[in-house]
Amino acid sequence: MSLYQIAKSTKFATSPDVIGLQSLLNAVLVALLLFGYRLVLRERFTCRKIEARKTAIIEASLDCIITMDHQGRIIEFNPAAEKTFGYPRKYAIGQEMAQLIVPPRLHEAHRQGLAHFLNTGNGPVLGKKLEMPAIKADGTEFLVELSIAVLQLEGPPVFTGFLRDLSSERMTKQRLATQFHIMSALSDANSLKDATKKILQIIAEDLNWDMGTFWIVENQAKALKAIEIWHRTNINAPELIRITREEKMPFGKGLPGSIWKSGEPAWISNIADDINFTRCSIANKEGLHGGFGFPIKSGNRVLGIVEFFSRKTRSFDHDLLQDVTTLGGQIGQFIDRLVALENLQKTIGERDEFLSIASHELKTPLTTLSLQLQMLERSLRTAPNQAGGIVEAHTKAPRDKIKKTVKICGNQAKKLSELLDELLDLTRIRLGRLRLDYTEVDLFQVTQEVIDRFSAGMNLNQKIDVRGATGIVKGHWDSTRIEQIITNLISNAIKYGEGGHIEVDVIADPAMQYGRLIVKDHGMGIPVEMQVKIFERFERAVGPSHITGLGLGLYITRQIVEAHGGSISVHSEVGKGSTFTVALPLEKNEAVA
């Protein structure tokens, strides 16, 4: 009954005073009602506002917020949880939490913990920060930081978990550590082989890959060659390893070939889906499914490719690819430095070997020279010391002996001088100081003179046939240097010709642009792989102990020919002999020198 009804039912209800009072009461009543209604409205509004704010906080949270009821079923699953675990909220609500996000091996422990709390009110994990593994919709396990709050209002308790994905944080730290490990390994490495092995092992072990290959660009073959393969001991992929080791990967083909072409890192989530990966069926068969690779670059030049495979399929990892791009540049710089260092060491090694050969070669004429002088000195010392002086005291025979000694010593001094000239030529060429004095030279005439000199000292069985005529092949060249070229080629033909006859042709090409000197022997020949090298410094087609000389002859010859604007080439077959062809421009070509 309302106040109005109470008042109405009393005996004063009809008196004017009563009527006035009743009106007043009515007004108060309405006011009270309005006030109460407003209070209710405000209360409801405030509640809604709080609710909306709570929801907004939950929605906006970067951490996952997941609430479950006392039966372990999910009743709240915020957007961060959706993103982290890969389930839509609609699907997650109502699911058993253990089944959805806890790794199977921990299901039982989770359920027991919940039952224990419901029975005893004790929960050792409540109100603490924990690190636990969790599992995503795609099956990937990862580490989360977790705190659980229990809310006990009316009815059974509910549990709210706040979870943070630690994997990205860990990953960043891990990748920084990997970068550091690689940099340390590179600074310790003495050779490319040493470095590549360490690089593969560090990346694979730190970033959880199972097999890695280091490919090097072979520019001549236009292909990639695997120089190092690393795999975990529990990986059994013999066929993939064999094919990777044996087969070269052409530009644009397979994972490494396409990285070489693009110059960018590449990712294969599942090898089975990638038709461009030529080794896919073997890798698949041998249990490798995920892969990625990145280029080793120096500037824009790709020096090599590093690729990795894993047994698991791997979802695309943008951050990893960004990191390895930087890493590829750093490894590239290291390789550049290493190659420069190796070249330098090779040059120093060659120079050391050359110095030892040069010293040996200089000592050979010196040995005869010195022995002859010691013998002469000894014979003088032991000769009868008669009045009028030692030499005069000798008979005709010792005088002949002296003449002979002087001749031998003269020859040896000449040999020494020739060797020193070669050494000086080497220095001149290296410093770019090879000077040419141009005069008109008749190539045939000079050739004939050189051959005449050689023929005098040759055994009768060996013959030099020369074809050509004077007055036909004439050019503006340095006559001393041209003589040097001819001398070198003919002395080589004698030295390596094994006593067979030697053919020399002096001709002009039909267009009268070049004069050609062709020297052919029928000796041991030069293997194909040595045919380019013999024109380089300190190279010869046979081992150092086999042939005397500095090994500079063809190098110097080539330098002189090229300084004249000409060229030199060789055609040779092992066991059949060699033909050297020098082409010299017939037009005056002083600018080249």
Add this chain to the structure above:
Amino acid sequence: MSGTLEQCNTILVVEDDEEILSTLRELLEGEGYPVVPAKNGREAIEILEKMLHPCLILLDLFMPIMDGWQFLDQLNRDESKLLTHIPVVITSAAGDRARETAIRVSGYIKKPIDLELLLITVQKYCG
């Protein structure tokens, strides 16, 4: 092993440089030691197979066809063990490599050759 018996003071000189070879021959023969020359290791082996023991082998190291090191290996492989007893003295300008090899043989005279040292060495082995 068969062949003519050489005088016991014969010296086998293995040397590829003709000038050095003829100088050594002139010197040693002048001192009364017959010289058998060989231009490389193979020639030396052939000579050893034909003649009986020289009192000394003077051996150069850098030579064509068969160098001094290959010659020594061949010598050591001689199953009859007759050749292994022949004293070998290295005459070489090969520096450290010659010094290392000299440990395996009787001696080492570096080039350019010191005449007095050579004569003392020859007297030591050939009387």
